[in-house]
Amino acid sequence: MVMIKKINLSSSQKIFTLWSIVVGLALISGLVFTLQTNWILKEKESKDKEAARPVQLNLKVVYDSTCPDCSDLKPLIDAIKAKNVAITEEKNIDYQSDEGKLLVEKYGLEKIPGLIIAGELQKNSELATLWQNLGEIKNGEFILRQVGAPYREISSNEIKGRVKVILLADKNCADCYDVNRHLNILASMSLPIADRQLLDVNDLEGKNLINEYQIKSIPTLILTGDLAAYVGLKNIWSQVGTIETDGTYVFRNGVTQMGVYRDLVSNKIIRSAVNQNQSPNANP
Numbered sequence: 001m002v003m004i005k006k007i008n009l010s011s012s013q014k015i016f017t018l019w020s021i022v023v024g025l026a027l028i029s030g031l032v033f034t035l036q037t038n039w040i041l042k043e044k045e046s047k048d049k050e051a052a053r054p055v056q057l058n059l060k061v062v063y064d065s066t067c068p069d070c071s072d073l074k075p076l077i078d079a080i081k082a083k084n085v086a087i088t089e090e091k092n093i094d095y096q097s098d099e100g101k102l103l104v105e106k107y108g109l110e111k112i113p114g115l116i117i118a119g120e121l122q123k124n125s126e127l128a129t130l131w132q133n134l135g136e137i138k139n140g141e142f143i144l145r146q147v148g149a150p151y152r153e154i155s156s157n158e159i160k161g162r163v164k165v166i167l168l169a170d171k172n173c174a175d176c177y178d179v180n181r182h183l184n185i186l187a188s189m190s191l192p193i194a195d196r197q198l199l200d201v202n203d204l205e206g207k208n209l210i211n212e213y214q215i216k217s218i219p220t221l222i223l224t225g226d227l228a229a230y231v232g233l234k235n236i237w238s239q240v241g242t243i244e245t246d247g248t249y250v251f252r253n254g255v256t257q258m259g260v261y262r263d264l265v266s267n268k269i270i271r272s273a274v275n276q277n278q279s280p281n282a283n284p
Helices: 011-052 074-081 098-107 125-134 181-188 204-213 231-237 253-257
Strands: 055-063 085-094 114-119 135-138 141-144 151-153 158-160 163-169 195-200 220-225 241-243 249-251 261-263 268-270
Touching: 055 074, 055 098, 074 085, 074 114, 074 125, 085 098, 098 114, 125 135, 163 181, 163 204, 195 204, 231 241
Parallel strands: 055 085, 163 195
Antiparallel strands: 055 114, 114 141, 135 141, 151 158, 163 220, 220 249, 241 249, 261 268
């Protein structure tokens, strides 16, 4: 029979043994914590590097070489590039070329210019929102659908959105507001002007317009052309004027907010409320 010898440990030995176990556990715990921390930091560093990495995109711009005044996509493309984007390839393709015709058919382009973007479309949240607002993603590629006028409509093969501006002034009213101010306002609304004409109230053509559209106040503004392409303009025009049965936009009640004008009914110069420093009385 094997005899097991009982070992009696002194108090100091017991304390030392216990302390060794505690220290060992602490070291193991510290090692685990260090490893976990290093892993978390490396993962964060990796995510930060990925977030900072430029979005890889390639672009195909489909344009119409016969329409120099058609909408320019450069501001949109520049805005996209400004979002930490690296363009791996950028091609400009005439819609009438063989490649252009294939792209029009493949992506169902209805308006030219067109834009097709492929690559890391979802990497940047701001760009992802932009894609939703301006078009659609189909088979991993973004296709621009919201094209500003003027543009070529594929179905009719016509240029849509060309606008003519007629500025109607009164050379005998030195105090009347400068009718050219309308051009700055239209420019601020991003309304491209294909043609503009300045007429005087005493010109034959000016008189004809006054009679045709029953204009009561001068200076004023008349817009003609394919204005239906500008939905935003149509929505606000009722606040400043009228849309005639022939589609012409006539600036009417907005005249009183522009400054001094001539009332053609009374043939008097009206100094409106916006000119507080001038006499409120009407003068001939």
